[in-house]
Amino acid sequence: MIKATPILEVRDLRKSYGKVKAVDGISFAVREGSCFGILGPNGAGKTTAIEVIETIHDPDSGTILYRGEAVARSFKENIGIQFQDTSLQEFLTVRETLELFSKLYPRPRPMDEIIADCSLEEFIDRDNRKLSGGQRQRMLLGIALVNNPDLLFLDEPTTGLDPHARRNFWRLVQGIKAQGKTVILTTHYMDEAEYLCDDIIVMDHGHIIESGRPRELLLKHFGEAVIRVPEAAVPAGAAFSCPAESEEGFVSLTCADTDATLRELVAAGVDLRGVLVERRNLDDLFLKLTGSGLD
Ligand SMILES: Nc1ncnc2c1ncn2[C@@H]1O[C@H](COP(=O)(O)OP(=O)(O)OP(=O)(O)O)[C@@H](O)[C@H]1O
Ligand SMILES: [Mg+2]
Structure with a gap:
């Protein structure tokens, strides 16, 4: 069987802040079309790892391959990012916010598709500061999708949401996955990882301490x-x-x-x-x- 090239491969990635080795030599591969979960306690290095991969920060060392090749400038056009913390332009509606982000890309995804994929109809003309937590996360997911990315990074997208809103969000992620997109997700909710993720890594103190498919890991342990x-x-x-x-x-x-x-x-x-x-x-x-x- 020919093994498909992973959409993303990370080799021995390292990033320190002063004496803190936030990411201390991690390696993993992400299969195209899968949902890949990064788990770990607070301060484990999850956000640092994905922000280095997203090319927001430079790594100290290590290799990041996108479809088998070193990431190039065009990488940013292929990825979508939902940050753990985001501040938005004020006094704009949800629609205007999405339009603003759409203008940054040469071939943005049609607005009606984003509205449908993220269930934004109900509050599309509302001021972006007047959303519930769940609505805000859906809008941020929409922003991450404006450039129709192949690879989507979601950093704790459901933290603070009520159980109903979390499940709603999971359905949206499933729908996005069904379109063939690859999702990299960090979460503190193990039920979320079990529901959404095909593969997971568990990080602690900048290291990967376990990796595999959730079911296989449970069987192993x-x-x-x-x-x-x-x-x-x-x-x-x-x-x-x-x-x-x-x-x-x-x-x-x-x-x-x-x-x-x-x-x-x-x-x-x-x-x-x-x-x-x-x-x-x-x-x-x-x-x-x-x-x-x-x-
Ligand atoms: N800009 C920075 N400057 C200095 N230290 C940082 C910086 N960003 C992160 N760190 C440190 O790096 C380590 C990893 O932080 P990181 O935010 O990546 O963890 P995390 O796994 O995302 O945690 P959480 O689950 O709380 O979001 C922590 O010790 C943190 O204090
Ligand atoms: Mg984090």
Whole structure:
């Protein structure tokens, strides 16, 4: 099978601010048409990494390849950016704001397509300072799409939105992906990463500490399921073939084969009442890898 050239490849990228190694030698590749998630606690280096890739800041060292070639001036015409923080020209409506950004590009995307893709109809003639959080993020997504980019960078696009607005935003991202565009997304919401991302990297202190497809990573770290047996239900001296850990009054078994482990429990004489079969999610993985909560 011929492996397609990644739309973006990053090799040993580094960027320091004084003594802080914000990005400390990261390498990864992004498949065309995929959604690539960059996860990590506050200060991990996510924004620095994507802003260097977006050519907003110069790297100290490292290589960035777009479709297999070193990024050139034209790279900016192929990408769209939704920044973590954005200030906008005041006293403009949403439509006027989009038009202003459209003028910066030689071949802007037709306005009606952007309005439809980002669900902007309802507030298109409203002052851009009078939007709800969710509406503002949708407008910023629209701005990122004005040049009809192949590659879209979204830096924490749903932070602070209510659950309904977040889901709405996910649908828009899915729609954009369905058009064949590639999305690079940073997020603190693990459910978002699980829902949207085909591949993820987890960063901490400027390094990549884990990478892969969400499902494969969960399988690697937590097996097929975690079976939790109340400690009181485990006969003295019982031993199990999968890794076991005591936590909160339960023995947690990380098992590769749920069926086999349950049979093993029965054979060991374990009373199955009170036994829990749980699937771990990216939140659990994040906590395991970074050893901290999200603040
Ligand atoms: N312009 C700058 N000058 C000095 N230090 C900076 C600058 N930008 C970022 N840093 C530092 O680099 C490190 C990485 O910051 P960065 O903003 O990339 O993290 P992040 O992963 O995006 O965090 P968050 O989840 O909070 O957005 C932090 O220690 C930060 O303080
Ligand atoms: Mg950031």
